[in-house]
Amino acid sequence: MSPATISQSQESTAAAETAGALVRVRDVHKVYTRGSERIDVLQGVNLDVPRGDFVALMGPSGSGKTTLLNLLAGLDRPSGGTVQIGHDRIDKMGEGELARWRSHHVGFVFQLYNLLPTLTAERNVELPLLLTSLSVNERKKHVSAVLTVVGLSDRSKHYPRQLSGGQEQRVAIARAIVADPTLLLCDEPTGDLDRKSEEEILDLLQALNREHGKTIIMVTHNAHAAARARRIVYLNKGQLQSEAIQ
């Protein structure tokens, strides 16, 4: 990396510090024990993500990027260190608290879409809203709004098996944003898609970030996808290696 880029990255971190980063990861460790084997997946990771950022998390397989994402989503607890999102120290929350917190603050997009096959597109999108106290009509309004944003209003009553891979992922994204979460976390969102669908999804993510101000953290091993983000963070052997600004 050129000195210019390094200093620029230092600047942005500094800016994040002063602006009050949305995501603050400090010295996070994660250890897995498999039988007698002990695996240090994350070894002292520090990361700041300011509001409105679009970060791509890259690294070789086994580098711990999905683990880090899970920690940010509150799906897992760090073995050491702190994770703060907004004003919430999620490393200190109990299971019930985390579930509640997730419903308000996190939208998750999976590589394999993970839509419920027995529900229509709109029912799938509605799921996070069932955890709120919105009325039936209010829920309907939110659902149709996000389906419009992802461009699938005409397929709202279709079942996942009637949709293409790209369409399914768009429904998944709609589901992830319908409750207006603080953070949008994506785990290899285009990993299972053909080239054309991949472009559509990446366009959508970029639009969500630029036009709707969504903060997005995306794990990917695809440099082409990563290029669409504002910032790329490299993870290797459980440690943050470097950053690159787009």
Next chain:
Amino acid sequence: MQRIINWITQVYAVGVLNLRTLPRRFGSSAATIVGVAGVVTVFVAVLSIGEGFRATLQQTGSPSTALVIRTGSDTEMLSGITLMDSRVIQDAPGIARGGSGPVTSRELLVLVDVPKISTGTEANVPLRGVTPEAFAIRTNLHIIAGRNFEPGRNEIMVGAGAAREFAGLQVGSTKTWGKTNWTVVGIFTDGGSVSESEIWSDLTILQGAYNRGTLVSSVHARLSSPDEFDTFKGALVSNPRLNVKVLRETDYFSEQSIFLTKLVQNLGYLIAAMMGIGAVFGAINTMYSAVAARTREIATLRALGFGGGPVVISVIVESILLALAGGLIGGAIAYTAFNNFHTSTMNWQSFSQVAFAFRVTPMLLIQGFLYSVVIGLVGGLFPAVRAARTSVAAALREL
């Protein structure tokens, strides 16, 4: 010939495949086996009540003994025959002759209240007044405890079944009915017949205690041979001075059990039918999930050229085997738990208690096994056909 061998090989291959994947489907397979076992257990147990009742009543009576009661009575209890009429009956043709003349027995039947041990409440038990001739008629009678009553004394001898089911009938105890006290002096068996549910006393004493004068309920006669029955009967019914009904003992007792046996059979088959239907649904469920678990393997086999036929057969065979396993277990449980289980109940036709034991007969067990095979067959049919019909492409796509 080659085709048949080919076919059998296919069935065998699919069969082995099925067995290998069985552990995965353990839960549902176990559910089917237990389900069918339950159905067969209940089926056999309930019907063994009827069988036991029938056996007891059929043990009673020999085709060479005839029973004479009053016309119009269903049962000894409601019948009355005078001394004079008894004499006429004793002189009828066809009766075997013993040391002291024709082998006939005059008997009086009344009902007494004895508490039933299992419920603690009182039950109607038959008390039969007999003469020494009664023992010549009932050749299977053995005294297993104490001794016989002495004529002319207030002594009673209790049937083994009655002693088992009703309270206070051990040798040496005293019973008071009305103003009369009776002492139990012995216990007898009679080849498992209905007599074992009775209490016996001296005829004359009983007639006195119950104000019967010289009246009796029935006259039993041992015929010189079973073929003499028609002669014997003809002589009595054609006599204008008598108003009697003549039956072979065996016919009398099977008539007595008709009501209860029919009742038990009707209810038993009804219950078994309902349970069977439930079991079929359970079996279908199991087989559907069994087939679903093997979709990939079956599709692969078929893509390789295995015919739809062997698939169907193998699924049905597996279903039948599971059901049969359940049937065998159910039959075994029914036999060990219920065979020879002693109890007693009220025979409405004679208004008195009959002690009997549940009887799990080989016929019942066979019926139970056949039933389980049918359940297995029906349960496996639809899933089997569906497995064979699903197009290979669709099956592979399902993955």
Next chain:
Amino acid sequence: MKFLPLIWSNLRRKRVRTLFTLLSILVAFLMFGYLIAVSNAFNIGVQIAGVDRLVLTNKVSIILPLPISDLERIEQVPGVTDVAHADWFGGIYQDPKNFFAQIAADPERYLRLYPEFLLPEDQKKAWMADRTGAICGKYLADRFHWKIGDRIPIMAAWQKKDGTTSWEFNLDGIYTGATPTTDTTQFIFHYKYFDESRVNGHGEVGWYIIRIAHPDQAPQIADRIDAMFANSDYETKTSTEKAFMQGFAKQVGDIGAIITAILSVVFFIILLVAGNTMMQSVRERVTELAVLKTVGFSNGLILTLVLVESLMLAAMGGLLGLGLAWLLIRRGDPTGGALPIFVMPTGSLALGMVAILLLGLATGSLPALQAMRLRVVQSLRRA
């Protein structure tokens, strides 16, 4: 409940499997409803027994008679408001299999003691005027297709003065029951005709039926009556009609216990079948449940959703089964005569609901716990 579409969609997942599980549950509850009716029918005598009626029989043996002269003395006992007597005829109509109760009684008295037997006035008058007349209950009339005016011949052990044992009666009336559980299987004729015509047993009756003013006085009045006849040639045993019926029911044996045992087996099996289905269903959905947790569904919510699903399955099968049982019960006695009063007892529906609830909870709890406990990260990694 806004989660209903979600729960419902899970039941529709493997429609065939859900259908067959539902059908097995249906059959189990069909049996439940039906067998409870059977058990009830065996004990129905106990339930329809009059609260204010006592029965008086010969103490020595039930088959021994009582003198009719006792009637006056019984009437004088304080607390007794009415007395009737009856005799068990015990004859055969065409075939010994056609068993039914034939009662010789004083018509006025008997009908007074059993006001639940409803007889139209004109039929009653006709019967009173007809010495060889008889009335029967509607169930009996339907069973043998009898009409008013029919001549009913019955062969009995009682010999008539003319030497025959065949008795004939004119059917003058058919009575109905005041409630669905009233006994309409009786055949009642004049005691006078019976007593005048028979060779033996003049002046004797089989038993007395007594009405008392206050049901709670029953034990005292019973004791008083029995004391009155103690040490006579015809000692009496007086008990409430209920206790009397109970005695008979108990003599048949513990039908209740047998039925309970059968139903327990049935329910145990159903538990396995339905429980197995639920376990399979949850196992197949591990990824989806993990996704729901990711979205923010709490553990408690997931547990509840699975339990509700299980309860819905139990409820659908159970209610249909109970409904079918009710329909089947309306078709009447399955034994052809042994259980004339065959109805669905009022408590059984409530009992059925409880059973449905218990079944739903029992089959759903293990899968629900499994669903609740699954770890999101591991479950997703499986995919």
